[in-house]
Amino acid sequence: MLCDECGQRKATVHLTQIINGKKTERHLCAHCAQRHEHEFFFEPQFSIHNLLAGLLEGWQPPAGTVQDLRCSRCGLRYREFARTGLLGCSHCYDDFRQQLEPVLRRIQGQVRHGGKVPSRAGSRVQLGRQLEQLRARLREAVAREEYEEAARLRDQIRQLEQRVRAGEGWAGTAGPGAPPGGPGSAPPGTAPGR
């Protein structure tokens, strides 16, 4: 077998990646492998990019509409993102929201962050999460016909909602707080369920 890269020498180094059960192979001669050595030695991000590029390739938006879409802040074209898999700024996530949603679902499965929150945004996000949990428990309590528990939960929810309305957690203690209703704060009830 000849080298994938120079097509001249015999391939002696065989790189195999398995991503989501899909196998890709590269065959290189010792000479070319030496040049690429760093790239494929323990570099996971390289393969993950390939995965994304593959996904974007297979997902062709209707011509004319999305092709010329640009981020209003950084000017990145959607076409360019589809080619590289890389966005230009944080605002791209808003301007390409519709296009990104199905891609995110395919890569990530879920589309709602459930992890760490920077302390600046912390109390606001935590109140929101707490509310969500209480509402879920309220629904369960009602379903089980445990009305005393349901009433208790309802009061807790009201209290929390008041705190949210009072603007707690927006300014916080750390520096200039995020403005209320900043980018990406979707109106209640539009959150994708899953």
Place this chain on the structure above:
Amino acid sequence: MTANPGVQRVRWMEGGGPAADLVLSSRIRLARNLEDYPFPTLLGPEQGQEIIRLMEGVTEHLSAAGLGRFTLLRMADLSPLDRRVLVEQHLISPQHARNAATGAVILNDDRSISIMVNEEDHLRIQCLLGGLQLHEAWAVATRVDDVIEAHVRYAFDDERGYLTTCPTNLGTGIRASVMVHLPGLVLARQAGRLLSQLGKVGMVVRGLYGEGTEALGNVFQVSNQITLGPSEEELIDNLIGFTRQLLDQERSARERLYRENEDGVKDRVMRAYGLLTNAWTISSEEAIRLLSDLRLGIDLNVLSHVRPEVFNELIVLTRPACLQKLAGKELDARERDLLRARLIRERIAAALRKTTQ
């Protein structure tokens, strides 16, 4: 303990930590971006320098946080060789080494923490420890993250989490990975099947293959693929769960191998030992292959007189840039093969356990 002349002490290479016989290192990497700048894809040189200066200020706060002394190094100030050494030690990525215009890295003194500045994301916070210590590495990385966050404004969205240049890192921005040594599974010809199963459940597995079907050094890297949805702890627990299964399989493969063909295993190990301790010139690929056999022999107690960490150390030190750093000059391929062989002979001799007492 072992000083590497010419090469900085790197904690993960010293081995140690839980399950260190099979897990060489555990890595947590967090991708973070600053709100007020375009992502590095569109970042101009001046803006890039601005971010570096901003991070230079943060470096002092990091040193004050009790995680060691931190130093910021600009790629432009490092020689190409020094950059490649950092790549071989897994402290920066190859593409970062090429970014002389806006690239920088912040390192602590034992190199367990590295922060790439202006790589694919503005910040890539990495904690690298020996053995299976993902939770420990996460605890360190998240502390570093907190210190930085007190001084900069991250691009963060309530629903999507930390906003990253590539959507494959969105949410937690976390990539947890373990580097595992699986010679038993490779010898039993089960590695391919097992690893492709891992791939189906949201893990990414990589290995560098040498001649034929054998993974070079039998070293694989397993990492999480999903970053959005679950919490960091859940993602880490998940990876640890899969790693443990993999380790169990590796241990039973080794046992079976040894039970069914003790002479074959011993012969393989002793031949590797013989070559490594006597070879006058040796290629990088042959060295890694033989070192894997040596380590298997140490783990199976065939070579009980050799300390196991020599494997971790040598698979990095025998790579081209590290060798040249040790030599203190550029070397051609022939010179590297000579030096590699000498280094291996010396290091194995130094790794013999003292038999007095």
